Amino acid sequence: MFIGLSGMQYSGGSLGSHRIIVAEDSNVFTSMIGQTLKENFDIDIEVCRSFEELQLAFEYNERPITLAISNINLPGAENGEALNYLADLSIPIIVFTGTFHESTREGILARDIVDYVIKDNILAIDLLAESVCRFLTNHRHHVLIVDDSATARALLRSRLERFNFKVSAAENGARALDILKVTPDIGLVITDYNMPDIDGFELTRRLRAVRGSHELRIIGVSSSDNRMLSARFLKAGGNDFMLRPYVDEEFYCRVNQNLDTLDQIKSARRWMGSRAAAKVA
């Protein structure tokens, strides 16, 4: 079983069917990345050491690229052209960068990337492996967005789909309850507070009446000018909450942490089940 640094666990089969490009010119890193992804997920990476190699990899091989792990700068693309190139082709990107500056961060986040990993410490490769595994397996998780604003729903949806989650959306509380009734695989609800029919608290209360924290996680969303809303969300049975406007890293962290917890509970229950079965046998 793969257990990632921030708590993700994966015990499924090979992820080798995905085409993954690594655009990086340092041999040390490419070989470490290659080895880690092979060992843990049976993935054979395709290495591109320059911008030219990256372009050739796309143009001369029609197999769709699932994910690109790319440095910001490559030989032949000293000003982030590789990221623009990949972004223009709508290829999901995990940026692997040597530095963390406020300006770098803003620059890379503006491109709607999946994630970024700073390669300035020994954990970088493990963090990268976890990030890759999350992206390739996030579709197992079904997330329900509840917000009465179409714009907010669309923004949240594109954000979640960027991470490869399965997404449904509801424009009010009543609709959310309906969807949940017929969609048992939803594991996470992200709900706004202000809604015309029932507010986020009331929705949280009603959801909790039918589904416990071990099978459904609920994250409330409130704007940062009223911090007290978070208190109410949590007391209504919410597991967590986020402040709007979202900070990318924070958003992904909250969502992941809650889904990881759900996975941990599930495997603990499975294990107890298998133990009980073993005892009976």
Place this chain on the structure above:
Amino acid sequence: MRASLATAPERLRVLLVEDSRMFTSALKYRFETDLGVDVVTCSSLAEMRQAAAGADHGFFVAVTDLNLPDSPHCEALDYALEIDLPTIVFTGKFDFNTRKSILKKNVLDYVIKDNDRAFDEIVMAVGRIISNRDFRILVVDDTKTQRSILSSMLTAQKFEIVEAASGQEALEAIEAHPDISLVLTDYHMGDMDGYQLTRKLRRKYSDDVLRIIGISNSNDPELSASFLKAGASDFLYRPFVQEEFQCRIAQNIGILVKMEALKKAASLLPIVAASA
């Protein structure tokens, strides 16, 4: 994680103050079976005064209804505070005024009993206070006042606390106390910032044995990004909202407990398979 105190021979005593008989007997049963504690029940403030009279009443925690027939204005809570008895309250509904007034009185936690979940919530709240004693938290901040605020919030929740006034002190503290399970660190410090401290800690301790929670100011959200990318497990915004603070700490401690159980399960699995 420290050796569990729950196995100690002496059972913890919980004082339950509630006037609904149905509620009392259901809760008493849950406390006794789920948490293994002894429960003394009272249905009024008068009975509570009798049960808790004398300095040697021996109660670990009180669980009390906010309003009782002879205590319409939180007098039961006031009495508990008067005799220094940590208290978890339950209340009929959530409103901001009630919240404000009970939090001002330093309650450990509060539960809203407006649905079936309330029983579970109260049992969990008491359970958390009991198990918190098994965890040590390192508080890192170079401002003494801030350290004290954090420490007192955590001590109230029955956690064991170690304080550090700098990054260096934090690194030394964790060497000296290998049982620390969670580090709560500020960002701005004299010798190193929270990002650097987090990275240094992460070189030695991974997320499944040590949780690191960074503290950011709500007017500088990018600090949270920096913390997370350095390997922090989580972060909190200052000024703290008590419910938020407790939720983050409990969530991270909960993850540690689950990871521990999973690792134990993984190491036991072959044995189970062999015996099956």
